[in-house]
Amino acid sequence: MRFLQLVTAGTLAPTAVAVFRLAAPLGALVGALAAAATATAVLAPIGARVRFGFQDERRARSSSTLAVLFDLLWMTSMLAPVTTLLAAVGLAVAHRLSLGAACEVGVAGAALVAGYGVLVRRRWVRRRRVELEIPGLPAAFDGYRIVHLSDLHVGSIDRREEALAWSHAANALDADLAVITGDILTTGTAYHDDAADAVGALRAKDGVFACLGNHDYYGEEELCAKLARRGARVLRNEGVAITRGRETLWLAGIEDVWRGAPDLRAALRGRPEGAPIVLLAHNPDFFPRAREAGVSLTLSGHTHAGQLAVPFLVSRATLSHFVTRWPAGLFRDGAASIFVHAGLGTTGPAIRLGAAPEVVEIVLKATPSGRGRPTASGRGHRSER
Structure with missing residues (x-):
C-alpha cells in the first residue's frame, strides 16, 4: 500500500497545480488548501481501496459506487503526467506554452480518459x-x-x-x-x-x-x-x-x-x-x-x-x-x-x-x-x- 501511495504521490504534481490555479482567484491560501485537500483525497483512501478489493465482502451498491468514483479520481491523477506532457507539447507548438495552462489542460484530458476507462470502456463488451x-x-x-x-x-x-x-x-x-x-x-x-x-x-x-x-x-x-x-x-x-x-x-x-x-x-x-x-x-x-x-x-x-x-x-x-x-x-x-x-x-x-x-x-x-x-x-x- 505504501508503494502505491508513493507511486501515486509522484504523479500528483499536475493535479495539485491545476487545482491550485482553479482555486487561486479566492486567494493563494485557499488554492494551497484546495491542492492539499485533493492530494489527501487521492492518497489517504488507497489502503482502504486495496482492502476493498482483496477482502471482498457483501457490501451495499453505494459502497461499490464510492470505490469506482475513487478509482476515477485516482486514475485521473495517475494519467495526468502523460496528458500534461502532451498538452505542453501542443501549447509549445502553438507558441502558448505555460506550465500552469499545460497542467489545467492535461488534468482535464486525464479526467476524460479516466472517465472513459472507468465508466464506459470497462462496461463496453466486444x-x-x-x-x-x-x-x-x-x-x-x-x-x-x-x-x-x-x-x-x-x-x-x-x-x-x-x-x-x-x-x-x-x-x-x-x-x-x-x-x-x-x-x-x-x-x-x-x-x-x-x-x-x-x-x-x-x-x-x-x-x-x-x-x-x-x-x-x-x-x-x-x-x-x-x-x-x-x-x-x-x-x-x-x-x-x-x-x-x-x-x-x-x-x-x-x-x-x-x-x-x-x-x-x-x-x-x-x-x-x-x-x-x-x-x-x-x-x-x-x-x-x-x-x-x-x-x-x-x-x-x-x-x-x-x-x-x-x-x-x-x-x-x-x-x-x-x-x-x-x-x-x-x-x-x-x-x-x-x-x-x-x-x-x-x-x-x-x-x-x-x-x-x-x-x-x-x-x-x-x-x-x-x-x-x-x-x-x-x-x-x-x-x-
Whole structure:
C-alpha cells in the first residue's frame, strides 16, 4: 500500500497545480488548501481501496459506487503526467506554452480518459470471433464453436447483474460449448451464489465447463458444488470426451499453477488415442508444458490484457507484457495454439483502456495440410443491462 501511495504521490504534481490555479482567484491560501485537500483525497483512501478489493465482502451498491468514483479520481491523477506532457507539447507548438495552462489542460484530458476507462470502456463488451485451424481435427468437428469467457471477478465491483449480461451475450452466439477459464470470483465466499447464478445462466449444446483461477481458491469445494448444481462442471485435473459420432474431442481442465496443483497427465487420463485436446488452464504460463504434452489448443485468461494497453495493439503493447510472454490474444507455436482471453471483470482499479472486455467465439477448423493458420476478428457492442 505504501508503494502505491508513493507511486501515486509522484504523479500528483499536475493535479495539485491545476487545482491550485482553479482555486487561486479566492486567494493563494485557499488554492494551497484546495491542492492539499485533493492530494489527501487521492492518497489517504488507497489502503482502504486495496482492502476493498482483496477482502471482498457483501457490501451495499453505494459502497461499490464510492470505490469506482475513487478509482476515477485516482486514475485521473495517475494519467495526468502523460496528458500534461502532451498538452505542453501542443501549447509549445502553438507558441502558448505555460506550465500552469499545460497542467489545467492535461488534468482535464486525464479526467476524460479516466472517465472513459472507468465508466464506459470497462462496461463496453466486444464480441470477438476467432477461427483456428487445428491439425488433426476430425471432420466431424470442423466448424465446432466454443464460446470463451474468463475472469468474471464477480464481487463488489463486478456484480451479479453485469455477469448475467455477459452470460446472455454468450448465449446469443448459440455455441456448441461454453467455457470459463477461471477467476470466476474476486476473493472470499460472499459472492459464491452470485457467481453460480451467472455461470448457471450459460447455455451450450455440449454443456458448460470451467477451470479454477488463482482468485477462486476460497471455499473452492463449495463453489464447485454450487456451480455443478446449476449445470456447470469445473474440471480439476480431469477431462471429458466431446463426441460427434465416432469422433472425439478431448476437453481437459487443470488446477491453477499459483494456488492449485496442476496435473496435466491426470487431465488426459482416458483420452482416446489421437483425439485432439482443448485445455482449460487459467494461467497462460502453463502453455509450454501443454505444448510438450501435445495439447492442440490451450484456452487461458488471468492477464486481463493488462487492463491498460495501447489501443489496437493489445497483444504487443500492454501492461501484461511485464508478467507473461502471452499477454492477450492468439499465439501459435508449431502445431500448438493458445488463446489468452482479455477477461470481463477487473481487479485493482476498476478501469480498462485499450483492453476491451470480450465474449469470444472460437471456431475450430479442420485442415488437411497439418498446419493451421489462425485468423481473428472482433466487433464492439455495449452490454445490455
